[in-house]
Amino acid sequence: MTQDQLIAKWLPALSGLADFFESLKAQHPDLATQLDPKIAVLRATADPVILSNAVGAGLAELQRLLETGTLDPRFKPSDLA
Amino acid sequence: MQGFVVKLLIALALLASYAVAPDDCDGASVWDAVSLGVGGGGVWVGEGGVPGFRDAEAVARGAASITPHVSLVAGASYGVDRSYVRGSGGFRLTATDVNNPDFGIGVGVSRHWTSEDGSGMDEAAAEAAIGWKPLPGRSFLLTGLAAYGIDTGRQLFSVAVIFPLKKASGGAQ
Numbered sequence: 298m299t300q301d302q303l304i305a306k307w308l309p310a311l312s313g314l315a316d317f318f319e320s321l322k323a324q325h326p327d328l329a330t331q332l333d334p335k336i337a338v339l340r341a342t343a344d345p346v347i348l349s350n351a352v353g354a355g356l357a358e359l360q361r362l363l364e365t366g367t368l369d370p371r372f373k374p375s376d377l378a
Numbered sequence: 379m380q381g382f383v384v385k386l387l388i389a390l391a392l393l394a395s396y397a398v399a400p401d402d403c404d405g406a407s408v409w410d411a412v413s414l415g416v417g418g419g420g421v422w423v424g425e426g427g428v429p430g431f432r433d434a435e436a437v438a439r440g441a442a443s444i445t446p447h448v449s450l451v452a453g454a455s456y457g458v459d460r461s462y463v464r465g466s467g468g469f470r471l472t473a474t475d476v477n478n479p480d481f482g483i484g485v486g487v488s489r490h491w492t493s494e495d496g497s498g499m500d501e502a503a504a505e506a507a508i509g510w511k512p513l514p515g516r517s518f519l520l521t522g523l524a525a526y527g528i529d530t531g532r533q534l535f536s537v538a539v540i541f542p543l544k545k546a547s548g549g550a551q
Binding site: 306309311313314317318320323331342354359362365368374 | 439448451475483536548
């Protein structure tokens with residue numbers, strides 16, 4: 298699977314997650330304050346340029362990892378989703 | 379499925395080899411890179427149209443953040459009403475600020491499996507995930523996941539409240 302094919306799969310996943318939160322918000326309007334900003338960021342992230350940059354950053358970091366053997370971890374909340 | 383497990387084990391073995399590499403004395407250990415969490419939530423499954431609520435779940439999640447943007451992730455969920463077990467394992471790329479411990483969006487690919495047809499998927503899936511800490515001073519996270527089956531197009535959505543048992547401790551926090 299090429300990078301472009303991968304990004305083409307991620308775009309509907311990001312938009313679908315935003316749509317899913319929209320449907321949750323419709324059922325529970327009291328959640329709108331919490332969900333609206335997250336929905337906006339999800340829709341903004343569903344952009345081929347942003348995803349391409351993330352892939353590029355990831356590949357560069359993996360190359361560095363292979364060269365140095367040094368882990369460089371971060372705590373990222375989406376990893377526990 | 380066996381091939382995937384073998385690849386995952388090889389990846390973990392490579393990670394372990396980095397931890398004992400002689401030139402790794404200034405880097406983080408594998409344990410520093412690990413995040414673990416447990417919690418509860420719900421899952422919705424569908425094939426086209428609006429996905430239907432399937433079950434409430436008890437969940438356990440783990441991740442190894444090997445670089446700022448790249449993580450290996452895995453999770454298992456138990457259906458409280460239907461008594462199924464489903465799980466997944468794969469990689470994830472962070473598309474937002476990797477130094478923000480309170481909010482993140484990631485995309486990736488995972489191999490999913492389930493003990494009950496209809497309560498998940500048994501194939502590789504493209505994923506988008508979101509996690510955020512809604513209340514400062516409280517450690518729990520709210521998470522959401524969308525997974526789209528690469529072969530069948532089946533859709534899976536899950537939301538959960540996760541209590542981190544351990545956070546990755548490298549890099550800027």
